[in-house]
Amino acid sequence: MEENKENKVDKTGKISRRQLLGGALAAAVLPVASSFTGLVQEEVPPVAPADPTKVQGIPPGKIGTRSPFENPARKASDISSRSPLQDFYSTITPSDLHFERHHAGIPNIDPEKYELLIHGMVDRPMKFSLADLKRFPAFTRTCFIECAGNFRRGKAEMTPQEILGLTSQSEWTGVMLSTLLREVGVHPKAKWFLAEGGDAALLTRSIPIEKAWDDAIIAYGQNGEAIRPAQGYPARLLLPGWEGNTNVKWLRRIEISDQPYFTREETSKYTYPVNGKIRMFSFEMDARSIITYPSYPQQVQRGWIEIRGIAWSGRGKVTKVEVSTDAGKTWNDANLQEPVLSKAHTYFRHLWQWNGAETEILSRVTDETGYIQPTLKQLVDARGADIGGYHMNPITSWIIKRNGQVLFKPEKYK
Amino acid sequence: MEENKENKVDKTGKISRRQLLGGALAAAVLPVASSFTGLVQEEVPPVAPADPTKVQGIPPGKIGTRSPFENPARKASDISSRSPLQDFYSTITPSDLHFERHHAGIPNIDPEKYELLIHGMVDRPMKFSLADLKRFPAFTRTCFIECAGNFRRGKAEMTPQEILGLTSQSEWTGVMLSTLLREVGVHPKAKWFLAEGGDAALLTRSIPIEKAWDDAIIAYGQNGEAIRPAQGYPARLLLPGWEGNTNVKWLRRIEISDQPYFTREETSKYTYPVNGKIRMFSFEMDARSIITYPSYPQQVQRGWIEIRGIAWSGRGKVTKVEVSTDAGKTWNDANLQEPVLSKAHTYFRHLWQWNGAETEILSRVTDETGYIQPTLKQLVDARGADIGGYHMNPITSWIIKRNGQVLFKPEKYK
Structure with missing residues (x-):
């Protein structure tokens, strides 16, 4: 009443x-x-x-809202925010929950004043307005973007969001960069291009020109609508499968060159030690997977449990995800949700009957190049103990306690 | 400064x-x-x-927002709201812009108290909590939902949103209804089931049991996250390809029967005249397409224009979309954006050079059953002049004026 x-x-x-x-x-x-x-x-x-x-319900409005009982949110710091992967049921990341990593915050850009300059080793340097970009033939693809530094560990009470919440997926739309390069006429000796963002950091990265001819997109659409400011409004560079930092947001300038520029973001940052030497220009994100259900802080009950998670590779399609429920002694092929797309988060599921004993569950992905996701030990063996935080894609294990509690297993490696 | x-x-x-x-x-x-x-x-x-x-930008927050320069919004009345299709670049509808059609508003449901009862001609009547539903094997598919009454016309100044904005698309996740029916044990003589919503309208529809065994889903996930209240939180019936009204939101009861129930929503509503008789239980949405760019109120310029739009069919995949730029005299195959999914909005594009003369552009879709989208005249010829407003999927034409203005062409048919 x-x-x-x-x-x-x-x-x-x-x-x-x-x-x-x-x-x-x-x-x-x-x-x-x-x-x-x-x-x-x-x-x-x-x-x-x-x-x-x-009770009479609420009438439709201009914009819908979430249930007051659902409160998914990113973990945000001054420079980044992390997607709540443990709250997701499939592969699209809602645009307002896409991870962020900025170097001078989110700029406020008037789309009418936006321009993209393409110059350098070209026949015809040109400026493109946003309307110009939208007038070219468009292309849509669903793919992930992952920060190269997407790796945290250290304690048992960590969620997928905290461990590797710097990966998200959208349906992106834009113009192929190759279309624009044909407009400006690229010199035959061009080997690299510089991409510069329109934020206060003027973030710049050097990209091999082959990526431009392959699948680089100047994206202005995200999940159906205009790209969000935090993801580069009104237009960003999208390099499918390549480390997040190279997908330059608020893209305002592309300079074609015959050599890389060695910018701050590819010398002091986004490099990592491999056996005492520093690896630079490591663009492709390695294949990776994580079980998002069950994971911390979820609780499970004895009986049938559908183990669920995401797997992806910067080198193409996921071909196999294996799940172990006995700490890696035996492995079972998980079901992959169709359609499996190249360079895209792929949802996997594996039905398992838990007998109530403490155990450890983990997943590993194989991609179409035959690459298999490594253990942390394998990464350390290959790179040396001083592995840093970039391009770390180790298998992630969860401990299931007898009381149903699920805890992250942060392995020791030193 | x-x-x-x-x-x-x-x-x-x-x-x-x-x-x-x-x-x-x-x-x-x-x-x-x-x-x-x-x-x-x-x-x-x-x-x-x-x-x-x-200028230093804004730091990341817990939830992202749209650019202040973008203001997509639904056209909302007391009972419905319409997706702004002319603002979209691809096939996912942002969840807060999904169309709505309610019969007693959006109820506010506590997910902890939610229950789905399945009873009637079953061996074991059962109640499922939301946690129960999520414990079963899950399934994800991207498909459209379209209201059976998605057809408006009457003047030249109408947008795609106004003409047919009662269709939207999401990536849905849930449990197959067939999985639940195996739990309760359906009697061999069962032929129909009743689906009842938990809103103040207690909206009910009768559905042939074959659809339950085929591809019906009890959906609790939408575009990665929990389903939105306006789309049926915490769980709805999803009948891929079938008229929107049968996809009962806030689903609280399924009753298995050997006959239909002839509810208000399938007798006084959601029926339509065909040559003087009334057609009931017309579930499948017929194949349809519309050009969303260029469309009213957009302006175009002479030269190259990429004509873009969406096409879909409730009976399977879109196999072909043809575009005419000369009022239907000649037709060209448009490019279909991959992946083309069954019972899903499919994005099409066709590059065209406009010479500046007034013309009429239109699209027609063919689906995998061989069905070709009809003209309004063909619909009237088949059904009689008193066609009503349900299951109308005529070819939509746009007039392009010499000054670049684009206007809807509402054909006369009486």
């Missing part, structure tokens, strides 16, 4: 704004409003009527 | 909340805040710094 009073419709059939804001939406407003600042707000427990079928 | 002052970082490297709210985000807040009520608010023109590279 109380719910009926709170939500009643007046004689004109309209629901007043006050009634709306006094209802469930009031609870919904707080977490969403906090998104504008990233500030932590006190959470208000959501409430629902005891019998929702006795 | 002014921008620098407005956005300056203090000595600790932090940006104050006041500075944030005083910047571009203030402009962004208004249109988003209006989403909670659907009320029309005065629009504030967004502003951006003259040189964004001279």
Whole structure:
């Protein structure tokens, strides 16, 4: 009865704004409003009527919202935010939960004033407005972007988001960079191009020209709509399968050259030690997988459990994901959700009956080049103990305790 | 200089909340805040710094937002809202822009209290909690949902959203209904099932049991995350390719039977006249396509134009989309964006050089059953002049004026 009073419709059939804001939406407003600042707000427990079928619901609005009972959020710092992979059921990352990693924050760019300059070793240096870019033939592909530094460890109470939440997936749309390069006419001796972002960091990276001719996209669309500011609005470079940092956001300049530029982002950063030497220009993201269910902080019960997770490779399609439920002694092929796309998060599932004994579950992926995801020990053996934090893709293990608790297993390697 | 002052970082490297709210985000807040009520608010023109590279950007937050320069919104009435198809670049509909059609608004449901009852002609009537549903093997598919009444016309100044904005597409995840039916044990003589929604309308539809064994899903995931309240949170029936109304939202009861129930929603509504008789139980959505670019209210320029749009069929895959740029005299095969999925919006593109003369552009789709999208005249010839508004999928034409204006061509048929 109380719910009926709170939500009643007046004689004109309209629901007043006050009634709306006094209802469930009031609870919904707080977490969403906090998104504008990233500030932590006190959470208000959501409430629902005891019998929702006795209560007139909320009419459609211009924009939909999440349930007040769902509060997926990124873990955000001053420079990055991490996707809540353990909350996801499939491979699209909602655009407002896509990971971020910025070097001078998110710039505010007027799309009418946006320009992309392409110059250097070209016949005809040209500036393209956003309208120009959209006028060229467009291309759409669903693929992941992963930060090269997507690796954290150290304690048992870590979620997939905390361990490797710097990977996300969108349906991207834009113009192939090769289309633009044919417009400007690239010199035969060109070997590299510089991509420069329009943020206050003026982030720059050198990219081999082959990637431009292969599958590089100047993307202006993300998950159906305009790309989000945090992902490079109004246009970004998209290099499918290559480390996130090279997918330069807010792209404003491409300079064609016959050599790399050795920018800050490819010398002091985004390099890593391999047996005492420093590896640079390691573009492709290696194949990787993680079980996202069950994972910390989820609880499981004895009986049938569908183990679920994502696998991906920067070198092409995932061909196999194996799951072990006995700490790696035996392995079972997981089911891959169709369609399996190249350079894309691929959802895998494996049905398993848990007998209630403590065990360790883990996954490993094989990609179409035959590459198999390594253990941390294999990575250390190959690169030396001073592995740094870039391009780390070790197998991730979860411990399932007898009480159903799931904990990350951060292996020792030194 | 002014921008620098407005956005300056203090000595600790932090940006104050006041500075944030005083910047571009203030402009962004208004249109988003209006989403909670659907009320029309005065629009504030967004502003951006003259040189964004001279201004520290906004740090990552828990949730991302749209650019203040982008304001896609649904056209909303008291009972429905329509997806802005002309603003989309590809096939995923952002969840907050998915169309809605409700019969008693959006209920507010506590997921902990949610239950799905399956009973009737079964061996073991059972109630499933949301946690129960999630424990079963899961399945993901990307498909469209289209309202059976998705057809408006009448004037030249109509957008794709206004004409047929009651179709949207998501990546859905849930448990196959067939999995649950094996749990409860369906009697051999069962022929139909009733699906009942948990809103105040208690919307009910009768569905042939074959659809349950084929590809029906109880969906709890949408575009990666939990399904949105407006799309049936915490779980809905998903009948790929079948009219929207049968995809019962907030699903709370399934009753197995040997006959249909002749509910209000399948007798007084969701039926249509065919040559003087009334057609009921017309479940499959017929193949349809529309050019979304160029369309009203867009403007085009003489020269190369990539004609773009979506095509779909409730009976399987789109096999061909043809585009005519001369009012239907000649047709050209458009490119279909891969992967082409069954019962899914499929993006098509066709490059065309416009000579500046007034013309008429249109598209028609063929699906894997060989069905070809009809003209309005063909529909009227087949069904009689009193065609009503359900299951109307005529070819949609746009007139391009010499000044580049694009107008809908609402054909006469009576």
